[in-house]
Amino acid sequence: MAVKEKSKPGDASPAAAKATHPKERYMYWYESMQLQRKFEEKAGQLYGQQKIRGFCHLYIGQEACSSGSYTALTKDDKWITAYRDHGIPLALGSDPNAIMAELFGKQTGSSKGKGGSMHIFDKSVNFVGGHGIVGAQIPLGAGLAFAEKYNKTENLCICFFGDGAVRQGALHEAFNMAMLWKLPVIFVVENNGYAMGTSVARTSNVTELYTIGEAYDMPSEPVDAMDVELVHEAVSRAAERARKGEGPTYLEFRTYRYRGHSMSDPQKYRSKDEVEQYKQRDPVELIKSRILEQGIATEEELAAIDKKIKGQVDESVKFAEESPYPAPEEAFKDVYMDKDYPFMEE
Numbered sequence: 509m510a511v512k513e514k515s516k517p518g519d520a521s522p523a524a525a526k527a528t529h530p531k532e533r534y535m536y537w538y539e540s541m542q543l544q545r546k547f548e549e550k551a552g553q554l555y556g557q558q559k560i561r562g563f564c565h566l567y568i569g570q571e572a573c574s575s576g577s578y579t580a581l582t583k584d585d586k587w588i589t590a591y592r593d594h595g596i597p598l599a600l601g602s603d604p605n606a607i608m609a610e611l612f613g614k615q616t617g618s619s620k621g622k623g624g625s626m627h628i629f630d631k632s633v634n635f636v637g638g639h640g641i642v643g644a645q646i647p648l649g650a651g652l653a654f655a656e657k658y659n660k661t662e663n664l665c666i667c668f669f670g671d672g673a674v675r676q677g678a679l680h681e682a683f684n685m686a687m688l689w690k691l692p693v694i695f696v697v698e699n700n701g702y703a704m705g706t707s708v709a710r711t712s713n714v715t716e717l718y719t720i721g722e723a724y725d726m727p728s729e730p731v732d733a734m735d736v737e738l739v740h741e742a743v744s745r746a747a748e749r750a751r752k753g754e755g756p757t758y759l760e761f762r763t764y765r766y767r768g769h770s771m772s773d774p775q776k777y778r779s780k781d782e783v784e785q786y787k788q789r790d791p792v793e794l795i796k797s798r799i800l801e802q803g804i805a806t807e808e809e810l811a812a813i814d815k816k817i818k819g820q821v822d823e824s825v826k827f828a829e830e831s832p833y834p835a836p837e838e839a840f841k842d843v844y845m846d847k848d849y850p851f852m853e854e
Contacts, residue, residue: 527802529737533579534795534804537736539813540578541571541792544595546821547604548767551594551611554825555771560611564625567595569766572791573698574599576739577666580747584661586634586652588645589668591626592698592765593638596668600633608824614831620842621834643669643676646695650682653693653756664692664750666743672703674717683724683758690755694746695721697758698733700765705777721758733761734789737798763791 527534548566555564567574574596589596594607602618610617611625618630628638636652639645649667656663673679674697686693697717701707708715721728727749731742739761746757764786768775799805 527798527804529740531804533740534799535809535813536579537572537575537795538792538799538805538810539817540575540599541736541795542814543604543817543820544571544574544598545792546817547598547607547824548594550821550825551608552767552771554611559829560625561613562624562626563591564611564771565592565769566765566767566771567592569786569791570698570700570733570763571595571599572736572739572795573668573696573733573761573763576733576736577696577743580740580743581666582663584634584663585747586636586649586656586663586665587668588636588649588652588665589638590642590645590670590673591638591640592670593626593628597628597630597633597635600630600635602628602630602633602635604820604824605827606630609828609831612828612831613833614828615834615838616827616831620838622838622842643673643678645669646673646676646679647682649695650686650691650693653686653691653750654689656692657689662751664694664747666694666696668696668698670703671697671699671701671708671717672706672711673697674720675703675712683721683726683756686756687724687726690753692750692753693756694743694750695726695756695758696761698761698763700763702765702769702777704769705773705775707777716760718758718760726756726758728758728760730760730762733763734786734791734794736791736795 544567548568551560551564552566554560578599587596587600597607598604606616606618607628610619610621610623610628613621613624615621618628623629626638626640629635646667646669649665652665699717703711714720718728718730729742732738742759746759749757766783766787796810
């Protein structure tokens with residue numbers, strides 16, 4: 509009996525051969541992805557210094573997923589993801605100061621220091637969270653899309669989740685309802701090969717994860733998500749379908765995380781050689797090489813961006829360190845309560 513080979517991140521489709529987008533888009537991709545990379549590297553250092561506590565899941569290696577999706581959508585679309593959630597709001601334009609302060613648990617954080625690493629929210633850029641329960645954001649993403657359809661907007665929701673969430677029943681319920689009601693939602697599985705420390709091949713009979721959507725007649729495709737251009741193109745196609753009222757799309761972003769599942773992960777389930785192999789297709793280096801090879805920008809222009817980003821990250825750390833912790837009474841604020849709720853007794 510033949511052994512089923514695990515689908516590998518980054519093997520879905522060939523890289524784009526030439527520049528097909530405006531210079532401004534390429535420059536955004538480089539700056540956005542480099543900001544995420546340097547921010548996350550700094551967060552990892554600060555975690556080691558115990559300035560960031562609790563759980564911390566870094567996005568290093570997956571930056572093309574967020575940046576490529578951003579340029580394919582509009583500022584009015586909604587975004588929701590799991591707990592590996594620092595990169596997306598940075599791509600959307602959230603203030604790095606507020607994100608870093610949230611990692612420190614400070615009052616000036618994006619969630620007032622109450623959410624920490626796993627629960628970043630930013631209404632100003634339509635980022636509806638980081639969610640800690642595996643797969644719980646999938647029906648929420650469908651609900652956000654339902655609201656857009658109900659209100660007759662042309663907006664959509666893009667909903668990210670990890671490969672481990674594919675085995676959750678909530679996904680299948682949400683897929684069925686989304687297709688039945690033709691909701692404007694793009695479901696994205698960021699398949700980095702491992703659900704925590706367990707490979708897809710060990711946890712799923714179906715290793716070509718995009719094919720799961722086909723059971724619901726949902727348009728589905730794999731995407732080489734190490735290449736930001738291919739991410740942009742796939743999300744653009746899905747967005748066009750959603751805005752036409754044709755319903756959801758399911759995309760399997762084949763990506764790879766260079767760090768562990770979380771900062772406490774010893775990574776004994778994979779070899780150093782495997783990590784190095786995927787680093788040969790580093791999404792940040794890939795877009796940098798393409799920009800330089802095609803004469804889109806110069807080394808000097810990219811160096812200026814790098815300098816700017818270093819300043820932003822350094823400033824975010826200074827801001828977080830100097831910000832106050834929430835006052836004890838903050839624990840009682842921002843908690844939903846309806847005094848006129850009809851089923852509550854005095």
